Amino acid sequence: MELSIPVKKRQVVVFDYGFGNVRSAERALARAGADVEITRDYGRAMNADGLLVPGVGAFAACMQGLKQARGDWIIERRLAGGRPVMGICVGMQILFARGIEHGVESEGLDEWPGTVEPLQAEIVPHMGWNTVDAPTGSELFAGLDADARFYFVHSYAVHDWQLETHSPLLQAPKVTWSTHGKPFVAAVENGALWATQFHPEKSGDAGAQLLTNWIGTL
Template sequence: MSTPSTPQKTSKTSKKVVVFDYGFGNVRSAERALARAGADVEITRDFDRAMNADGLLVPGVGAFAACMQGLKEARGDWIIDRRLAGGRPVMGICVGMQILFGLGIEHGVETEGLAEWPGRVEQLQADVVPHMGWNTVEAPADSELFAGLDADARFYFVHSYAVHDWQLETHNPAMSAPKVTWSTHGKPFVAAVENGSLWATQFHPEKSGDAGAQLLTNWIGTL
């Protein structure tokens, strides 16, 4: 199936998506991309609106430690935790994905993340850092996030750090194992995760053209 040039709307009723504005993220780009994908979008850090939206999108740019500090000051850590406890969808982008892991290491400084997943965010192991530009990914065959996209679809990355080792294992056969998507820049790294109500991408879907628009449409379709 070819990458669609015009993403299809998933519902006649727009889903309410809050782009969480905690000072670290391309909130306007995310707002435009989500609106293109059919969502009713609001940029806010208001606690009640963030809690009650159908979906919460957490962007992130810059340093891991700074993003964590900004998130906590806006009570975003508590909002994310409570939403996930109630099975309410959350999606992280770029550093907004990285802070979902247990630990970020930048310039020798270790910063605790939200620990929704175990793992360490470390500098990319590649000859050229940052990883900036378009790249392909290897998604699971049953991925909902990448549904309708060709295997050679390309997404836009801008990052110097990533998770190289996926550590969460699911031993309970009654539980669905997380779906982990990989990309490669030097050494393979985690490019996206689908884990119940928590999804995330290391790349920027809002900057990834039609492929990114389809991916956001897929997420909105699950809300």
């Protein structure tokens, strides 16, 4: 008789720094098969298989809250060790070098060059369902149809991707785009650091598949 070996669930920490739909993220990740904990505890955040950083609100306020919780240091240390991190919505935006809101420029984490700026569209905020244009070979969007739709709620975005990889030894980041007025960065896969501008936890079956894909890489 063959013995079945139980598959260990991946441990994911939803980083609780006061900005983000942590309960919605927790439920979505649990449905996708992860063992989820909401915490800002340094040790647990560092040692989890995956760290999810949500974000809702203003860029500058999220950055301030993240720094007060030492989240900036945790993200930097995890990435230095190749430990997976995923940002959602403003949790993605603060990964860029800077953000401009109401004419005020604030520093981001500078994991990627670029500026988060107001959407260039007739209707702002961008609120509702939209398709994305994922690159060939995307792991994040694996198994999803090209017409899959995701839920967006935002007034700011990155319109120009600035990070270039010239070395043949380094894999170029996979950048997914969407359009609301002008094209903007909708998701990024860059080594251990992934992020989405949309909310996968609010995106139904498509979002559930995307989170399952991320958990499968941990």
